[in-house]
Amino acid sequence: MAQQAPGVRIDGLTVVYKTPAGELPAVRDITLTLEPGTITGIVGESGSGKSTMALSLLNAVQPPGRISAGSVEIDGLGDVVGLKGEDLRKARGKHIGYVFQAAQNSLNPLKTVGKQLLDLGRSHGVEDLRGLVREAKELLGRMGLDGARVLDSHQHELSGGMRQRVGIMLALVLNAHLVVLDEPTTALDMITQANILKIVREVHAERGLTTLVITHDIGVVAEVADRLAVMYGGRLVEQGPTREVLGSPRHPYTRGLIQAIPRLVGDIDEARALPGRPPTLATVPKQGCVFRERCALRMDVCDTVDPLPQADQGADGSRVVACHAVTANVKEHA
Amino acid sequence: ACSGGSTNSSGGSGGGGGLFTTIDVLKPGLDASGPANPWAPKGNSFLGYNAMKLGWIKNHLTDPNQFYPGIAASWEIAPDNSSITLHIQPNAKWSDGKPVTADDVKLSLGLASTTGSTAFAVTPGAAGVASDVQVVDQKTVKVSQDMKNPSMKFARGIMDNWVVPAHVWNSLLPADFWDKLKAARETGADADKAREEILAIGQKVLAFAPPKDVSAGPFTLERVNPGEALLVKNKNFYNAANVAPAQVKLLNYNGNEQIWNYLSAGKLDQAGFTAMPSDIMTRIKNAPGSNVIRGFSPVAVGMAFNQSKKPYDNVHVRRGLAYLIDRDQVTKVASPEGGTPALTTSGIHQKPAQEWIGSELASLNPYKHDVAKAEEEFKAAGLKKTGGKWTLADGSPWKVSMRAPATFSDWISAEENIKSQLIAGGVDAEVVTVADYPVYLEELDAGKYDVGFWLMALGPAPYDIFQRLYGAANGWTNVAGKVAHSAPGKGGNWMGSAEEIDVEGVGKINPGELTAKLNAATPEQAKPIMAQLAKTANQDLPAIQLWDYVNTQFTNTSRFTGWPEQDSDLLRLNAGVWIQLGLIKAKQ
Amino acid sequence: MITGTGVVKTFKQRGKVLGAREVRALRGVDFAIPKGGAASFIGESGCGKTTLGRIIAGLETYDEGEIAIDGVSMSPLKQKQRQPHFRKIQMIHQDPYSALNPTRTVHQTLFAPLSLRAGQTGRSRSWVEERAAEVLSLVGLDPGTVLSRYPHQLSGGMRQRVVIARALTVDPEMLVADEAVSMIDVSLRLGILALLKDLRERLGVSVLFITHDVATARYIGDDGELYVIYRGQVVERGAVDTVIADPVHPYTQSLLSAIPVLHGLEQPGEQPVTPLESLDESQADEGCLFARRCPFRGERCESERPLLQLTQGVPQEHACFYPERRSVIARPMSEV
Amino acid sequence: MVVIARRLAGHLARGVVMILVVATISFFIVRSIPGDPVAANVQKLVQQGMDQQAAEQATRVLYGFQPKGSLWEQYTQYMSGLLRFDLGQSITHAGAPVTQVLGEAAKWTVLPVLVGTLLSFLVGILMGVYAAIKRSGKLGDVLAISGSLLHGIPQYVLGLLLSAVFATLIPILPGDGPVDILFEPGFNAGYIGSLAQHAVLPVLTYALASYGGWILAMKSSVVTVLGDDFILAAELRGMKRSIIFRYIARNAILPLFTILALSLGLLLGGAVFIERIFNYPGLGLLLLDSITMRDYALMGGAFLLITVSIIVANILADLFYSAIDPRVRSGEEVSS
């Protein structure tokens, strides 16, 4: 099925994990659209539910977690949440490429990359395995690696950056047009990170992909993403075009986050840390705004009512914010 | 074969008289690679089957010199015991067809002297040793005793020797061997050297592996594997016509329980004695065709005291203990099938005792179980009873500490039982075991134990009987016919009896010297000495005789008949001898 | 005051049956950290930052060169004799999760070193209590709520503060913070950085800050020095702001241009330098260590090793034959 | 290849040292055993009706096979013999070379142990995978607990139970000895069949005794691998279940090779019990016999052989391991 960059519509997605304290949501009621051909970045601190959401895109949330509500519509595939068995398996890899959070260890240590590539081809019924290898070599070459050598190597013979590139190759080699990268540069040093980000950008453009990049590092998203979504405590608190969100953040959390970035130049006193600490699955408030504990704009209503995402249309696409204070502010102005 | 496995019928190859299945109780753990060498401890030469002796010792109560013919068809013993003339079976042939000759016999006797043999000891001055082996003609050999220190058992020492084919074993003895042997019997440096050389030859003999089993017996070795040895009939055997089985299977065993299994499954045509509990005995008796023959076994077991230790130096303590222990119960628990409770303590097995001392036996104290008498004796010994417990005269606690090697389960059972009985009688007791027999003997010898078990009454020769009580273990050593006594605790004297004992109705005697006299005494001379010694043992109690062993043989009448009667004089010999004598017949 | 000259460290990788591989972690490093001063080490992964930090904290020995603490040379001293000197230098580990014993409360963690000192100096138990509360307050924690907690009951930022508080129990003269913020949630990082700066100002402790994120180095204090390390060698050294604004070594320039640009807030630099090749430790040692990856290498670079030096017209020390200023870092939109 | 060769060389060197040490230890232990085997032999012969003096002489001849000289001379003699694979002469076997006696016995131990191990390895691994997959269910629990139980139960208990049930209560299998004599040894159906029939119970005991260990080891290994990222990664790439299963299996079995060697050691050690219970004429029984007979040379030899085979098994397992683990092959040290 030769399709071009698919669009993805996540609607009301909720994922819960079973814990001794009952089923707790790690991702709650998230609605997000990935426009075809764009790079969307999701930022959030550790434990905010980023990986969980990324896995939901492949309907691959690992037990004891499960998708308890919502849908993930992918062009050409339909609602992934409803997919099962072989259909689901075939969708993975072929339609959706996934680059693992710990791509460092995403390869079987006992087999060469090439053998694993062939396994992948066989799994997806690729007839022309030679063609697959050729394609893989080309991709690797594109990313600045010696394809033949890499395919003959075991995981331990590759550096972190090389492994990450192999991960990207394996995600793309079956011609998937939706690619999810979970923390693609964590644990890599700056120069390698810059290289990987460059590759992501270039490959995205060349192959016409829809890309989702997940990271805790705003810099990474700022570097590559067209659109940016901010997660906090399992909720999507703000989204919009990257430049706009960075340039004029609306949600108090986004603001705080951007303010907390150490800067290379400028007045160092401008930057300051966000008070309080990020919630965990157990401490995230069950009702009301998840951010209120650390919020400077906290109002009474925040304690009880979940702020609904409010969208408005900007020049570069829609912007969505979920905050009572912001909404109230906007209303006041209106 | 094992339970569930194939039985005799699966053999099939037997034909004729069929297959005879037995076990050699003296050889646990058959060694598949062992040589057909009767001297090798793990060799595959089986007494009576493929290994022949000059003659077969009868199970006689008192006379050690009674034999069935083996390689020797007949023999004459000089009246003064100074020589024995052997006449070889005229038709005897080796399995390879060569006749058995006087040379074979002479060579075999030579070999025997290198490996240690009663009549061929290389110790200077040893008793009952052959001084000369003379080939009279091709079928006659004369052996003379060295009369410097003669023994009543000389003839037995000669007859009880293996005969092997000279044409196979020749190379082991050097040409000057007999001279060497003579030299070795002397004293001095040359003799020492000769003895060393003979020792070295002996080692070669033990290790010698004939390329093929050449036997003059009724069978030859066919093959051995870790489970069994298979023997086939030797057509050249002189009495082959009367040998019923065509094949003999000798089963391997590593523990007694295996023999019980074989017997209860009715698999063995014959087996020697192994200790067993009554339940097993019942089971074995219930096996089809099963048959138990009992006879005399010249061994008794006693509880021996170390008289260097208090309070066992006091004869009243020993007697008290003798009264306190119910020997019937001990025997029932410890050796229900293998022994009969000793009627009394005489140092002699009760069966030959009648022969040796006759009416005197009745006058001995039977030490019937009697708590009251025990108390009396203890009191006489000055022991005190406080709080239901006997203590030493000075009030210090007294505990009878009995020792046994851990591997001797019947002794341990007996001691355990005695312990219970003693405790019930107010005497504290314990059983302490040591790793095994070697350690036991070493420590016993070193005088470390208060009380230990000791085999006694090893007949039938009178000297051997009392040698157990009044021999080396009690301080008396008999070197070249001269008796010496070492003090308690020295020179292996762990029993520690007094050197002279005042015996009621006899007077003061030296039991060691009396015992030594038995060596060369004729039965008539021996009898009064035996009576004196029995009385001594009975009164002085160096050991309490607990039970006398019974020789129990298991046979099975399903396949073969012609088994010896109860108490037969064949009983200490094994089925191989019975077969070669032509007694065993295949069942029709 | 801590100085080091020509510090060399070579690891022999053992565990192999026969033959050993050598890793040259440090190849003659000079440094000087004044009392109350600050220094930051930056560089790629594996360039030897941690090794150097550990050597300075006395947790690792060095093979050659010389380290002097307050003028006392460490080289002639035995391990035992070095210890009291090195105690003045405390290490703050990168990972606050493993730096605290999960089975011990904050109370127990702080009390052990404090009561040891109390024992040595004959102070009372109440002093220990007071001092514990004091160091916790110093790092911005409330003693009342934190003391009785176990590490797993604290957030990452709080844990890192406890780690710092523990280091403060021995009144150190210097803290070695090895990537002290990289494992802490983004929103909390600045807090720790501010704390370190604060401690410098208030207590006069000097701080050795090891990081791969150059921007954070600025937050330790603007009077600090920046050491750029490459394969065990210092390739550029100068005041933090100078080096960031005017890097002259191509490696420093690569590092700086690799920092992601916050599009929307910042404008990328004009002359970014990004080597495509990744670091290869096993590469040959002749010539400039960076030569193979350097886009500006000349013939001389292949054969001769440049040494750290000052050259005319360049404000900072550098180890490059062809130093040249390049504008590589992103600038805030507002400035442009 | 070079790495493997080096590893092999290292192992061999260490193995040889080990063997020498074990030989030394066993030499001295064996010679420090108390007890007077000579007196025991004399007593035995006397009971069989031999004269005291003759018995002494016969015993002297027999024990003449024991090496003479000072302890040190004996030791050097023993060690130099060892280099020529000469372990001395067995007394109970009348001077037969110990090596020959051991050779006879070894086959009765090695074969059943190997067959039993292989059997339990196969079944245990399968069940281990199953237990890992079903680990949160009842069945997995039962499998794991029964595995622990079997792993925990000493071999002799298993042997006794099997013997009581299958050889005594329901006598369907032979419970003692290795073979029935009436079959001509060699390649014929009867003999082989009898061998096999007799081997069932011992082999089963060996198998059961090690089976629990396999289940546990495999389960935990699979659980570890299941938690490894690359399995999830493969799943996310849409790999076929069968391929993922192969990935899991191969990676999980790998660490079991080390355990394989250890378990061989355990089984060989347990051979004493199993051979005693089933009267199997192997090394264990030989060792036991030699101890009761105080056959020093044989005792030392049997002990040495058992130890050496464990050392060799360890080396083989490690080589096998390195042959299939590319990390080891290329010289990287693999932890755990």
Added chain:
Amino acid sequence: MSVLLESSSTSAAMRRNFWAGVWRVMKRKPSRMVGAVLVLGFVFMGVFGPMFYPAQLPLDPTRITAPPSWEHWLGTDDQGRDVIALVVTGSRYVLLAALVTAVITVVVGTGIGLFSGFKRGRWDNVLMRLTDMKLTIPGLPLLLVLSTVWKFSSAIQMGLVLGLLGWGGVARAVRSQTLSLRERGFIEAARGLGLPTRHIVGKELLPSMAPYIAMNMLIAVTGGVYAQVGLFFLGVLPYESNNWGQMLNTAVFRSGALQVPSALGFLIGPLLAILLLTLAIVLVVDAMDEIFNPRLREE
């Protein structure tokens, strides 16, 4: 040096928490309760069991190796003593020796492992070579050989020897744990702070390994039981009138328990005791595994 008391309130709360966790884990699977009860039962049996019987067990020479009956639930032994009474009174020796074994195994093993992992370097090398050797030499054959040299005249001695032979595995495991803990920052930090080794080992390292050591200890107890019972069963140790292994030996090799069903009870008695002990310890270790595994304990 003044040693300060540790804050008692927190540790008390912690302890309460811990026991609540234990209870939860035990409740999750009833089999674990069974295990715990069985272990307690064995402890009780070892400590108080022999008090219920006279020092000299009554024997009945008329009923030797009798089959199970109302009077003797598992029959009688070859002396006519009650098998259950023998198992109970014999447990003290067996369990005491096993306890000594376990204590020595764990103390020596932990000591060597800690020392080796902590000191590293030459000592580590030497000790680990030693440990490797110990692990390679098969324990049972060595014990067989040793049993002829040593006289295991008391339970304590028995345990001593078994313990001295058994520490290898624990040492190896403790060492690797120590090595991995060493890598953790807190040990390094403690050294940097100048805390004495005593403190580091006693307060930082050991508590982190305590659960692991406890589990090893339990397993070592079973190991101790098996080894000594096995040796007695083979009959290489001096006869002990009242011991499970001796019972097995007498039952099999003397009373023909594998030949005549009447003596089967005599065999079953000690076998059952060993099976139950194994089961108990397996179940308890299973529970401990969960209790001490922080991943599983986390609520």
